[in-house]
Amino acid sequence: MPALIKLDKLNWAVGDKRILKDISLELEKGELLAIIGPNGAGKTSLLNCLLNQQKNVTGSVNFKGKNISSYTPRQRAKSFALVAQKTAPVFNLSVFDIVRMGLLPHKTLFSLDNDFDKHQIELALEKVGLSDKVHDAFTTLSGGEQQRVLIARALVQKAEVLILDEPTNHLDVYYQHQILALVKSLNITVVMTVHDLNLAAQYCRRLLLLDQGQVIADGAPEKVLTSQLLTQVFRLDCQQELDAVTGKTRVYFHLPTHSQTTGEASR
Numbered sequence: 520m521p522a523l524i525k526l527d528k529l530n531w532a533v534g535d536k537r538i539l540k541d542i543s544l545e546l547e548k549g550e551l552l553a554i555i556g557p558n559g560a561g562k563t564s565l566l567n568c569l570l571n572q573q574k575n576v577t578g579s580v581n582f583k584g585k586n587i588s589s590y591t592p593r594q595r596a597k598s599f600a601l602v603a604q605k606t607a608p609v610f611n612l613s614v615f616d617i618v619r620m621g622l623l624p625h626k627t628l629f630s631l632d633n634d635f636d637k638h639q640i641e642l643a644l645e646k647v648g649l650s651d652k653v654h655d656a657f658t659t660l661s662g663g664e665q666q667r668v669l670i671a672r673a674l675v676q677k678a679e680v681l682i683l684d685e686p687t688n689h690l691d692v693y694y695q696h697q698i699l700a701l702v703k704s705l706n707i708t709v710v711m712t713v714h715d716l717n718l719a720a721q722y723c724r725r726l727l728l729l730d731q732g733q734v735i736a737d738g739a740p741e742k743v744l745t746s747q748l749l750t751q752v753f754r755l756d757c758q759q760e761l762d763a764v765t766g767k768t769r770v771y772f773h774l775p776t777h778s779q780t781t782g783e784a785s786r
């Protein structure tokens with residue numbers, strides 16, 4: 520089966536700063552990929568390049584065999600749903616209005632909402648556990664609730680690819696698991712950035728480890744989350760083990776012995 524998304528030697532630089540370096544990867548339909556790595560590794564930049572949101576990119580990003588730049592913005596909005604870390608100001612819109620925005624790529628200028636649309640919005644809010652907030656102003660919600668509303672908006676968009684930048688940011692432990700279980704259950708292609716390595720390992724069969732704009736490892740959690748690679752990238756001592764309950768790979772970090780004795784981290 521040909522790849523749904525294919526990146527070939529993708530490079531992105533701003534001035535003389537190389538931010539993404541020679542990134543190549545293929546993603547099949549239905550894959551759930553977590554991009555991991557330290558602050559500044561290039562995770563969000565990679566998502567932006569995937570969505571054709573950066574200039575001065577070399578190499579290629581293909582979606583269904585065609586360069587991503589050859590799709591119109593409307594075609595891209597139908598195919599890709601983005602839940603970004605930073606959201607544009609939304610003034611006094613209600614939760615319902617925000618989720619409804621996910622329907623826009625499917626609407627013409629004059630089309631009105633119908634019962635089916637309303638049902639889709641209610642269903643999505645139910646899935647993220649926010650049915651009781653449907654009439655609340657978006658700005659009055661907590662950071663975690665806002666994140667869940669944005670995920671509901673992506674759900675009603677019914678895009679083929681869901682792009683999530685730190686979807687578990689601001690979420691308490693219950694909703695971290697609830698959202699990732701939900702994302703996994705959608706059975707669509709998902710690319711997301713995740714800081715919590717153990718959470719990523721629990722829900723994703725494939726992780727992409729980035730550091731300084733380069734792919735350090737790409738594969739199953741047990742192959743990517745090795746103590747050697749993580750110590751190299753995060754500069755902390757690291758141990759890998761299998762979680763007794765889930766059977767999934769887990770990692771633990773601690774400061775190197777030298778840093779503990781001198782009281783400073785080596786970063």
Ligand SMILES: Nc1ncnc2c1ncn2[C@@H]1O[C@H](COP(=O)(O)OP(=O)(O)OP(=O)(O)O)[C@@H](O)[C@H]1O
Pocket residue numbers: 533538556557558559560561562563564565
């Ligand atoms: N528009 C830009 N202009 C200049 N530098 C940029 C731009 N966007 C990103 N960078 C730089 O590129 C590097 C990667 O940034 P990016 O936001 O992709 O990292 P990240 O892995 O998502 O980090 P974090 O985990 O902190 O969110 C950083 O050094 C950042 O300062």
